[in-house]
Amino acid sequence: xxxxxxxxxxxxxxxxxxxxxxxxxxxxxxxxxxxxxxxxxxxxxxxxxxxxxxxxxxxxxxxxxxxxxxxxxxxxxxxxxxxxxxxxxxxxxxxxxxxxxxxxxxxxxxxxxxxxxxxxxxxxxxxxxxxxxxxxxxxxxxxxxxxxxxxxxxxxxxxxxxxxxxxxxxxxxxxxxxxxxxxxxxxxxxxxxxxxxxxxxxxxxxxxxxxxxxxxxxxxxxxxxxxxxxxxxxxxxxxxxxxxxxxxxxxxxxxxxxxxxxxxxxxxxxxxxxxxxxxxxxxxxxxxxxxxxxxxxxxxxxxxxxxxxxxxxxxxxxxxxxxxxxxxxxxxxxxxxxxxxxxx
Amino acid sequence: xxxxxxxxxxxxxxxxxxxxxxxxxxxxxxxxxxxxxxxxxxxxxxxxxxxxxxxxxxxxxxxxxxxxxxxxxxxxxxxxxxxxxxxxxxxxxxxxxxxxxxxxxxxxxxxxxxxxxxxxxxxxxxxxxxxxxxxxxxxxxxxxxxxxxxxxxxxxxxxxxxxxxxxxxxxxxxxxxxxxxxxxxxxxxxxxxxxxxxxxxxxxxxxxxxxxxxxxxxxxxxxxxxxxxxxxxxxxxxxxxxxxxxxxxxxxxxxxxxxxxxxxxxxxxxxxxxxxxxxxxxxxxxxxxxxxxxxxxxxxxxxxxxxxxxxxxxxxxxxxxxxxxxxxxxxxxxxxxxxxxxxx
Numbered sequence: 001x002x003x004x005x006x007x008x009x010x011x012x013x014x015x016x017x018x019x020x021x022x023x024x025x026x027x028x029x030x031x032x033x034x035x036x037x038x039x040x041x042x043x044x045x046x047x048x049x050x051x052x053x054x055x056x057x058x059x060x061x062x063x064x065x066x067x068x069x070x071x072x073x074x075x076x077x078x079x080x081x082x083x084x085x086x087x088x089x090x091x092x093x094x095x096x097x098x099x100x101x102x103x104x105x106x107x108x109x110x111x112x113x114x115x116x117x118x119x120x121x122x123x124x125x126x127x128x129x130x131x132x133x134x135x136x137x138x139x140x141x142x143x144x145x146x147x148x149x150x151x152x153x154x155x156x157x158x159x160x161x162x163x164x165x166x167x168x169x170x171x172x173x174x175x176x177x178x179x180x181x182x183x184x185x186x187x188x189x190x191x192x193x194x195x196x197x198x199x200x201x202x203x204x205x206x207x208x209x210x211x212x213x214x215x216x217x218x219x220x221x222x223x224x225x226x227x228x229x230x231x232x233x234x235x236x237x238x239x240x241x242x243x244x245x246x247x248x249x250x251x252x253x254x255x256x257x258x259x260x261x262x263x264x265x266x267x268x269x270x271x272x273x274x275x276x277x278x279x280x281x282x283x284x285x286x287x288x289x290x291x292x293x294x295x296x297x298x299x300x301x302x303x304x305x306x307x308x309x310x311x312x313x314x315x316x317x318x319x320x321x322x323x324x325x326x327x328x329x330x331x332x333x334x335x336x337x338x339x340x341x342x343x344x
Numbered sequence: 345x346x347x348x349x350x351x352x353x354x355x356x357x358x359x360x361x362x363x364x365x366x367x368x369x370x371x372x373x374x375x376x377x378x379x380x381x382x383x384x385x386x387x388x389x390x391x392x393x394x395x396x397x398x399x400x401x402x403x404x405x406x407x408x409x410x411x412x413x414x415x416x417x418x419x420x421x422x423x424x425x426x427x428x429x430x431x432x433x434x435x436x437x438x439x440x441x442x443x444x445x446x447x448x449x450x451x452x453x454x455x456x457x458x459x460x461x462x463x464x465x466x467x468x469x470x471x472x473x474x475x476x477x478x479x480x481x482x483x484x485x486x487x488x489x490x491x492x493x494x495x496x497x498x499x500x501x502x503x504x505x506x507x508x509x510x511x512x513x514x515x516x517x518x519x520x521x522x523x524x525x526x527x528x529x530x531x532x533x534x535x536x537x538x539x540x541x542x543x544x545x546x547x548x549x550x551x552x553x554x555x556x557x558x559x560x561x562x563x564x565x566x567x568x569x570x571x572x573x574x575x576x577x578x579x580x581x582x583x584x585x586x587x588x589x590x591x592x593x594x595x596x597x598x599x600x601x602x603x604x605x606x607x608x609x610x611x612x613x614x615x616x617x618x619x620x621x622x623x624x625x626x627x628x629x630x631x632x633x634x635x636x637x638x639x640x641x642x643x644x645x646x647x648x649x650x651x652x653x654x655x656x657x658x659x660x661x662x663x664x665x666x667x668x669x670x671x672x673x674x675x676x677x678x679x680x681x682x683x684x685x686x687x688x
């Protein structure tokens with residue numbers, strides 16, 4: 001508990017140590033998270049996602065610098081699921097050091113993991129809670145890539161920025177409706193490059209497909225549409241803005257920050273701030289629960305049982321579904337009828 | 345069981361129907377998978393992954409056409425985790441129709457899902473098993489994007505192709521060591537574009553970092569290095585080739601196919617074919633087990649209990665970790681001591 005108290009008092013060394021414990025999912029890290037949890041709920045979580053090559057890291061740096069001029073305390077969590085370097089995307093950090101190091105009100109944490117699916121999103125949630133409790137007002141969660149894992153991490157955020165750049169958009173797949181659907185704000189970075197108009201135009205057309213504007217809805221006589229979890233922004237008069245930026249000289253950064261503040265205000269006024277927090281916490285509990293169920297099951301399994309079953313699968317005498325049935329039969333003591341799979 | 349028998353007899357309609365059942369994780373789909381499993385193990389699973397904009401789909405089309413000229417039966421599984429269109433990436437399919445439709449020995453299946461993390465990899469494994477049992481000799485599993493989810497899907501494969509293209513590589517993050525680590529074959533597609541030499545050079549340098557060549561190892565007096573799951577290729581004299589391709593006119597496709605055949609042969613000779621099958625099946629069993637544990641737990645939870653606990657989390661009276669402890673206490677009947685998290 002001492003570590004949690006030190007973090008609440010603003011001890012940076014304690015903060016760094018706790019972040020490592022949370023990343024390692026240690027018992028003391030979990031205990032500290034429990035102790036800190038009542039102090040969370042203030043920070044604005046901003047997710048930044050997009051394909052490689054869009055210049056997300058420089059953009060995040062620029063944003064952090066801008067927030068500092070407004071005297072906001074900023075944390076950056078850079079998540080790189082495919083990096084083999086556990087503990088941090090070293091290059092990215094070094095680039096950042098120059099501008100942001102020495103500022104006590106900025107904290108940068110890189111996370112990389114080739115660990116189990118779902119584990120990274122769970123850990124990122126814990127890291128964000130630590131920063132939140134420690135009084136960081138804006139937490140920028142940057143994810144490299146644009147796959148399902150990144151989307152799940154982006155969903156942790158109150159406000160999600162999807163970053164595009166000219167020159168990547170010549171493939172139908174480059175503009176992913178699924179990614180756009182989670183966007184609260186679209187950024188066209190590297191806006192000095194040729195093709196910026198085309199990128200923006202393409203984004204606008206996909207956007208109108210996903211979130212018809214009020215006028216268009218009225219025109220077609222359609223009711224307000226809900227788009228699952230992503231529905232929220234469009235549904236209560238949040239029109240997803242498209243902002244051009246240039247990380248090189250900071251062009252558009254101040255406007256981008258204003259969109260972020262505007263979205264923060266919108267979330268509170270529309271009560272979606274609370275709803276997004278609840279969605280996030282529900283997902284977090286589900287993820288921890290799943291993790292714990294597997295651990296509890298493994299501890300009850302007789303020694304060697306798992307390997308015995310796997311040997312039969314390797315010999316193709318048991319299918320993977322039958323193997324799981326067999327493992328569950330032995331430990332749960334009862335067949336899970338409808339889910340057994342072996343019989344119709 | 346009738347459906348499984350029809351699939352084994354080469355009934356395309358039955359095959360399509362079963363694929364849908366597997367995608368929906370229906371009881372009859374699971375039963376058919378169990379029945380088909382003893383007939384699997386012959387197909388060569390080839391994963392194709394890479395960032396958006398690299399032209400993967402056209403490349404996969406070209407490869408399939410080439411394999412057809414060699415009289416191989418080919419299945420294509422196009423996985424797009426971020427697509428909102430459940431049931432298929434419609435555009436991609438339409439493009440494909442032109443060249444490959446009407447050929448009875450080609451089967452194309454698009455999968456899209458915004459479902460639970462891990463679910464898509466699990467389903468893809470089932471889909472591949474159906475094709476395998478149905479006698480498709482080469483199964484091309486194409487994943488859009490390059491995040492953790494895609495890597496997990498690519499790991500299903502015996503042979504993994506990572507596709508790059510010139511013009512995307514101007515960002516440090518564009519060349520992802522983590523993605524490269526899973527590559528058995530590197531493809532520089534769109535090789536007619538300017539910058540192809542730079543892309544290839546960059547790939548080669550990252551590659552040498554990840555898989556030092558034999559001569560370099562000898563030079564530095566180092567032992568053979570293992571790189572976790574990805575170690576296999578480098579470790580037994582598989583030097584990851586870099587192949588330039590142009591989907592437009594098929595340049596380099598025949599050479600690429602040769603690399604794939606060469607890798608197939610290498611896997612058998614080095615016994616890694618068996619090892620990769622075992623790794624894949626182990627992951628599949630773990631994923632199904634996790635899924636079933638959660639379902640079994642949910643069915644035993646008293647009505648309303650979950651919502652009660654979540655309300656306390658929303659009020660920040662219970663942390664997510666404490667919430668899970670509380671849920672497990674009520675149902676498992678015993679504390680999972682070391683994993684409880686609340687106490688140090």
